[in-house]
Amino acid sequence: MKVVICGAGIAGLALAHRMRTHGWDVVVLEKSPGPRTQGYMIDFFGAGYDAAEAMGLLPALDERGYRIAEAQYVDERGRVRARLGFAQFGATVDGRLLSLMRPDLEAVLREGLPDGVDLRFATSITDVGNGPDGVRVTLTDGSALDADLLVGADGIHSTVRRLVFGEERRFLRYLGFHVAAYLFRDAVIEAGIRDRYAITDTAGSQMGFYGLRDGRVATFAVHRTPDPALPSDVRAAVRAAYGSLGWIAPRALRHCPASEDIYYDQIAQIVLPHWSAGRVTLVGDACYAVSPLAGQGASLGVGGAYVLAEELARAGSIEAGLQHYEQAFRPVAEEKQQAGRQTARWFLPASTLQVRLRRVALALARLPGLDRAVATSIAGKPTAVVSRLARQNG
Numbered sequence: 001m002k003v004v005i006c007g008a009g010i011a012g013l014a015l016a017h018r019m020r021t022h023g024w025d026v027v028v029l030e031k032s033p034g035p036r037t038q039g040y041m042i043d044f045f046g047a048g049y050d051a052a053e054a055m056g057l058l059p060a061l062d063e064r065g066y067r068i069a070e071a072q073y074v075d076e077r078g079r080v081r082a083r084l085g086f087a088q089f090g091a092t093v094d095g096r097l098l099s100l101m102r103p104d105l106e107a108v109l110r111e112g113l114p115d116g117v118d119l120r121f122a123t124s125i126t127d128v129g130n131g132p133d134g135v136r137v138t139l140t141d142g143s144a145l146d147a148d149l150l151v152g153a154d155g156i157h158s159t160v161r162r163l164v165f166g167e168e169r170r171f172l173r174y175l176g177f178h179v180a181a182y183l184f185r186d187a188v189i190e191a192g193i194r195d196r197y198a199i200t201d202t203a204g205s206q207m208g209f210y211g212l213r214d215g216r217v218a219t220f221a222v223h224r225t226p227d228p229a230l231p232s233d234v235r236a237a238v239r240a241a242y243g244s245l246g247w248i249a250p251r252a253l254r255h256c257p258a259s260e261d262i263y264y265d266q267i268a269q270i271v272l273p274h275w276s277a278g279r280v281t282l283v284g285d286a287c288y289a290v291s292p293l294a295g296q297g298a299s300l301g302v303g304g305a306y307v308l309a310e311e312l313a314r315a316g317s318i319e320a321g322l323q324h325y326e327q328a329f330r331p332v333a334e335e336k337q338q339a340g341r342q343t344a345r346w347f348l349p350a351s352t353l354q355v356r357l358r359r360v361a362l363a364l365a366r367l368p369g370l371d372r373a374v375a376t377s378i379a380g381k382p383t384a385v386v387s388r389l390a391r392q393n394g
Helices: 010-021 047-053 057-062 086-092 102-111 159-164 187-193 234-242 249-254 296-316 319-345 352-364 371-379 385-393
Strands: 002-006 025-031 041-045 070-073 080-085 098-099 119-120 125-130 133-139 144-147 149-152 172-185 195-202 205-211 218-226 263-270 280-282
Touching: 002 010, 002 133, 002 144, 002 234, 010 025, 010 218, 010 296, 041 047, 041 102, 047 057, 057 098, 057 102, 057 195, 070 352, 080 086, 080 352, 098 102, 102 296, 119 205, 125 159, 133 149, 133 296, 149 159, 149 218, 159 280, 172 234, 172 319, 187 195, 187 205, 187 218, 195 352, 205 234, 205 249, 205 371, 218 234, 234 263, 234 371, 296 319, 296 385, 319 385
Parallel strands: 002 025, 002 149, 025 119, 070 195, 149 280
Antiparallel strands: 041 098, 070 080, 125 133, 133 144, 172 218, 172 263, 195 205, 205 218
16 A cells, blocks of 8 residues: 655654554655754644654654743843743643654654655645545656555645645635744843743734754744735744834844745634545644644644554555544544634733733632643643554554
8 A cells, every 4th residue: 555645744754654654655745855944842742742652752752852941921121920830731731741843843753754755855746636546646847656545744735635625715714813933043042041931921913932952042923913915025024023022022033034944824724624535635734723822733743643544554444544534533633723713812912901911810820720720721621542542553
């Protein structure tokens, strides 16, 4: 059996790992010329953590992880106005939590691929022939591949989804925000934010900063905008959107790199009536993007890929495996999408009053009893779907 996976991001690499482990011939196509370096810090837990453990990748991920004490909201004069400890959050998931950069997660998945995976960079697809017994995909170099299954793991702006399921506008739910992330070096900023996640305590737009172990600083920025269209000049758009912020933001913006070195996108979700059509299916952000504000996109990408591979391995046919995959994982993804929409209301307040209300809420959240309730609301409902499949499939 042969599978073509479009996308060598988190979901695609995790799926390639499992499918090859189960004996499939695996071809992974990635339109980028090489591994992507743009990204931001993520909290990795839940279904993805369970899947990484089952795949034997936790030790390598733990080596790349960061120990962050707390998130702090800092005003324009550098004063901490509110805080949220990571310990209380980690306790809600029994300590099964890692904080790491998205490129590091991709690197561990890529380096952990079994022998025999055919990974092709600078290659994508232009056409899909979706038949009852398999697919034929035409590549950007004009050649074609025949396979038993095609999987779109190519993100929120999925080419596979567009070619097989329809135009993006039919499935994209814009949440009213744009997001940007980039890396830079500044010894003064890095020393001041080490071991914490520092966020501007602002309304309408905010920047968050992490210090990395190699001396670089990672910034994650979000601003409200009613227009989902992406700017033609990303660097100029970032400097304009966050130019009014105080504290260390002006200094960080002076380090803003060229547009091609900035991760920039709209914050949106993908909602599809069905994840599969014939011998084509989708996984990760291509079919259930939750948005960066929900904080679990990477985990759902790895977890969903694991469930897809395991259901295919235990089913009597590809069609049955795809059906079981969606039945098992759609409720998990939809619950996280709902949590993401709720999180958006307070993640970036729309007014100064809402900023003050967030300060009060976070102060109350530090009280015994309430701390766990708040952390649980962020983490969402736990799921045992991955651990159950891991036990069943050995």
